[in-house]
Amino acid sequence: AQAGSAGVTLVTASAAVLTSLGGVVALWLLDWRIGLCFSLGVPPLVLIARVFMNRGSGLFLRYQETQGRISALLLEALGGARTIGASGTAAAETRRVLEPLPELSRTGHRVWALQRDTGWQVGLLIPAVEVLVLCAGGLALLHGDISAGELAAVVGYTALAMAALDQLDALFALGMSAAGARRVAEVVDQPVPAPGTRARPASGPGTVTLSGVTVRSGTRLVLDSVDLVVPAGTALAVVGRSGAGKSTLAALIGRLREPDSGLVAIDGVPLPELTPRALRAAVGYAFERPALLGTTVAGTIAFARPDVSRAEVAAAAGAARADDFIARLPHGYDTLLKDAPLSGGEVQRLGIARALVHDPTVVVLDDALSSLDTATEARVGSALASAWSGRTRVLIAHRVSTAARADLVAWLENGRVRALGPHQELWRLDGYRALFAAGTTPESETAPEAVPEHDPHPHPQESI
Template identity: 55%
Template sequence: MDPFLQRRSRPVKRDSLVLRAARRGGGWAAVLALARLADVAVSVLFPLALAHAIDTVLAGRDVLPALLPCAALFALSAAAGALLELGAGSAAARATAWVRHLLVGRLLAAGPARGALPAGEAASRITAGAADAGTAPVAAIQSGIALLQPVGAMVALIVIDWRVALGLALGLPVIAVLLRAFVRDVSGSVRRYMTVQGTIAARLGEALGGARTIAAAGTSAREADRVLTALPELRDHGHALWRAQGGMGGRGLVVGLLLQVCALAVAGFQLAAGRITPGELVAVAQYAGLVVGLGPIVSGLLRLARARAGAGWAAELLAAPVPEHGTRDAPPGPGRLEFRGVRSGGVLDGLDLVVPGGRSVAVVGRSGAGKSLLAALAGRLADPDAGEVLLDGVPLPELSRPALRREVGYAFDRPALFGATVRDAIGFGPEPATPARVLAAASAARADDFVRRLPAGYATPVTDAPMSGGELQRLGLARAFAHPGRLLVLDDATSSLDTATELQVAQALAGEFGDRTRLIIAHRAGTAARADLVAWLDGGRIRALGRHADLWADPGYRDVFGADGR
């Protein structure tokens, strides 16, 4: 995890993230700052150089020496402009990459504990939100240095004639009020725009996840309307943003023109009185434009507002709790798993269960009894609200992350495959499995035959390997088998297998993997019958623990498997 998060026990705040992202611009941020400073210096110095050249011409002196500073400033301005583009793009890219790494790392570290944030909205925050937050280096530098331009121009006006500067300064409070109102309006509009954008992304993610259901129901048009129902609201917030920007531009233009006219009128009187030269009058016109010109300031504030809004989105994402792990290694032991007084999710209520090391225990119960929750607690994919879970006498939170993930393997009912090829998908884990272990695991999961029939066998890209639900489950089992450990948790991992294949897998579990402790979430009576023990989960607790054959005499137990008892 990024050290920025490791040092913080409290949620990351938006402005803290903005500052950190700005610093991540690195050397390119320095290049951008220097280029922007050079650009401001040119804008402040050029009117003085031009004034000197004009007065030189009017005095009939040699104009060439007076034009050399103007030419040098032109060249500096061109170089600064090129560096501005390069520095801004590079600094924003570095900062955006850092923010995205931070978000992805935090979400994956949080795992199932990331909360109910829809996947589509999370993806939107990682892409669009992080991109806006990544403009922090540009926004911070542009906003800060943009203020130097009117300050420098005002200083130059004071040097030319303090009366002209005073006349212009009297109108600056009006500009300050306009800027404050602009910041308030823009910040709210950007935040609301991003919120609605995230809502649309979340709904689109839901619709894509259920594409088959939507197609089968013939409701694609209705779903499209549901996904895009927030578009008018998004449009309204976008229009509000443009209205704020346009209104600021219009009001700023009127106020700026009035102040420039005032400054030029005062300068005209000063020229008539012989206190300033014609060239200085030209300079006054340019400096007055720099003082009241709000374009660079407005642009910087708008970027800063977007950066802060994007960072706020990211900060909310970073609030996902990340489980803290201990430093202990797993002690020697057979893999004894123990639940003591576990309460969780309002479903498990003071549950006690001991899974003997090296034995298989099938967990059965009605739908909603908490079987999958129990499986998640067994390997700390979730933490109990109360009570504790121990592996060979050690509470799971005391184990280091590598030790926990090394000792506990999972297979799920709908496994997700990661890796470029099928071989990579089976070997995916804390440490990549060797080719020999991949082959042995695939054989034990009865996946070897169909994998070899794929176009390139184990080298077939996962995206080019269409698989049935049963084949997918077999690869998930193979992945769990491919890594050493003392505890295997099978969360309904054989539900899509035919009876014969399930029996073969059960034989492998009892034979090749018989030294591992196996916690099996079961829905079939046959699966429960092949386990050493059955834990009957009912009412949030273990109602009975025993052999399937002994429990079968209880009608309530038979009802768990359906009306026909199978």
């Protein structure tokens, strides 16, 4: 908001400066000595303004950054209000949110001190210039250089010319606007991936290829030279411990994140070369915590394809096992989202229904069934396997049942693909079994022999 007010502030200040210029020109025309006396006040004013902006720019920026930190901490705390209440940590969380407050206070006091110093300097300068101009006018009148009427005009023109000297408030607002604009520029200047111009082959089956993909987060290596091919029509489960890079890999497939190096392609076409329309048609997502966008339940399911028929919306909801709880809502599919009390599992099922309506060639389920109970997950998983039969599916999995239903499993460890193969064969590895909770062993998941682990840099054709 402060960055947006810069234009208004500049217009107001410019109008005052133009008015002042008119008054100064009139003073010079009446008598050059009167004009010179007024002009003597300009250099001190410029110096005061320059010192104010030089000292103030850093202070204004620091003040706004500290305000932003407090706001971010407060929003984070509000989002976790139930957890804070249940943990009995309200006092500690209050201290954490207010921790930057002393810095905000110190910076604010420095800003006020700068305003005070600038204020008294301008407050002394303006009367001094007025007295000097009126003395020059009085002397000119005594010497007969100007008339009494012209002296009255000097008083009026001096008041007009003083408009530029009395712009402390505008100068402060301009400093705050400049600081806000710098913060906005930090966001706007972030590099934006350029959209491609190619369309994906119409008959492309949906083969996903990652070649030498590396992703860093600060100094941490999230993915390290990953080579992976997901054959068309394959259901690939991606497993690994927390921080192994599973969600990062999922984001790369739909270009929701750019790799630092390497290439991601669909049907041989690198993602950066695809048009946004082609990319969104090729890759669809269902997330762990989907955002329910739109106005109604039907609207959020059809969000990616607003022109889809109600029958298709209902079919997708049925496949996602969402039709039963939708039917219990006050107005069914026309229930406003704000009036629909939904559990975490119900929200996830609406997200899956939305992905079904999207109908992409490649589907990425980023832990999209995590809030469902085991029985519901099995029913939804079976329905999705039928609905997306022949589609390429990438499943970010934390449950052994999800991995067991997949055609292939990619085991990520320390940012690399440690092993790739069917779940039944990977289950022979002690480290792989340790990824999952105890008591989840399927009946067929026993084998007396260990299988050698994959090379840390597997080639796409390798499997166990």
